[in-house]
Amino acid sequence: MSQRGDGVDLETSLGYLLKEASSALRAAMEDVLRPLGMSITHYSCLELLAQRPGLSNSELARGAFVTRQTMNVLLQALERDGYVTRPAQAPAGKALPARLTPRGRQHLDVASKAVRSVEARMLGGLTSAEQSDALRILRTMTRSLRDDD
Amino acid sequence: MSQRGDGVDLETSLGYLLKEASSALRAAMEDVLRPLGMSITHYSCLELLAQRPGLSNSELARGAFVTRQTMNVLLQALERDGYVTRPAQAPAGKALPARLTPRGRQHLDVASKAVRSVEARMLGGLTSAEQSDALRILRTMTRSLRDDD
DNA sequence: CAGGCTATGTCAGAATACTGACATGAGTCA
């Protein structure tokens, strides 16, 4: 409808394109996870636990980019539904190491396959050189944003 | 704490790195916008209107990657606070073209400068070749994710 | 012209994530 770009063109702003790509990825993941009854944070938590068993609530929160309060309510739900177990008492400090149950692992396997297909689709149009460029560039951008805060 | 990577390494997953970069960008933008009393969606809406005056609620929603319901409540708040105006009646169809008021424009100018400094920081570590690579790669990824839905 | 299709604005309720706050355990340092 309206077409005028006034000064800055959104299509040349790296920040905007980053947000757009991330939004497209989120939508695509939600589309494949919804039939499985899982949200993205849901899946992220299980995937993190599969790759790094024994992570604490706070560590999971950092890995999934949410607050530890948010991860806590999620963990309680996952625990209640039998996907995750945590010891009643902390082996050291206050951190409770969480682990997948067999049921959680099984649930994750289905979701993981669906998510990998999304990632494959995202990589589909890229050469392998572009893929490694993308990895390097994204890491650099993240570091630049975090370093001087 | 836990260090074991089991099978897949998160640091080599493009999807994870994309989410990480986008999360870092969001945090950095929130940090500079918070002192101005603005949220990211807030800012996105004003910036879109500055660059494309007359966008409708639905168009703004698509541009800011939220639902039109979410954008609607935001627009109503912006209208109430005198940053944006919309005609009482639609000139055609049901779409109400929104425009910045002088006050909205002024508020945006301060925020825009702050956000540009964040984007500059993000680009800081990249060569100009990497920057154009990043633009191309992000566009390709977004298109791949959207094409086959 | 009538019917179907799509897009839009808007309201209401539900889901999700966040901020604030408190208590506890571990490490540090005088």
Next chain:
DNA sequence: TGACTCATGTCAGTATTCTGACATAGCCTG
């Protein structure tokens, strides 16, 4: 040892966004 700092788990309340639903306007096709 005692005070301080930091990280963690957790509860409560708030804020933000989403899903569902409805009515209306324009387009198009038979």
